[in-house]
Amino acid sequence: MHSQDDIHYALETTRVLREPDHRIQTFGETRFEFQLISELMDRAGEVRIRTGAVEAQRPRILRPEGYRDIDLDGFDPSARAKMERMIEKFRSEGRNLAFLQYGFQFRRGEVHEEIVHESLDLVRERVLDDIRRTGNPSRAIIEGVDDAWEISILKFSFEMIMRSHDINAFDLKRRGLI
Numbered sequence: 001m002h003s004q005d006d007i008h009y010a011l012e013t014t015r016v017l018r019e020p021d022h023r024i025q026t027f028g029e030t031r032f033e034f035q036l037i038s039e040l041m042d043r044a045g046e047v048r049i050r051t052g053a054v055e056a057q058r059p060r061i062l063r064p065e066g067y068r069d070i071d072l073d074g075f076d077p078s079a080r081a082k083m084e085r086m087i088e089k090f091r092s093e094g095r096n097l098a099f100l101q102y103g104f105q106f107r108r109g110e111v112h113e114e115i116v117h118e119s120l121d122l123v124r125e126r127v128l129d130d131i132r133r134t135g136n137p138s139r140a141i142i143e144g145v146d147d148a149w150e151i152s153i154l155k156f157s158f159e160m161i162m163r164s165h166d167i168n169a170f171d172l173k174r175r176g177l178i
Contacts, residue, residue, distance in 0.1 A: 010151035021137035052111035
């Protein structure tokens, strides 16, 4: 389990060096490959390269009636009633309350790890040169923290949601689904 400081540090220092060429597809599942490079914390001149995949499920439309299924674990017992009042207020104002819900699957078993005895700068340049040469449109290159590398992958996933949301919402509106 990571401490709040570990999580904060990983979120602050993770950088996506190269994004995939496409976004999360509106009407199908999307698969992103990644290479995550991270300097080993206790050994100088050693870098771990993790290679794996993240799968984004098709965005689902969550309508106000679906809010009843949202788990409010840890909230005050009156939270459900407050949420219902907020929904009714927004409806009375004519707001569209549908929003998109994204689901990701991260399969740890598909992650391959390699330790190389080079500086982080050299590994970074080599990995970026390789992606420029091969041109894999689905691959992201991420630089993160070794012991909290999963946080780096989650940050990448969240950034892909943020970059895809407007396109997905436009596609769904164009088809009259929201």
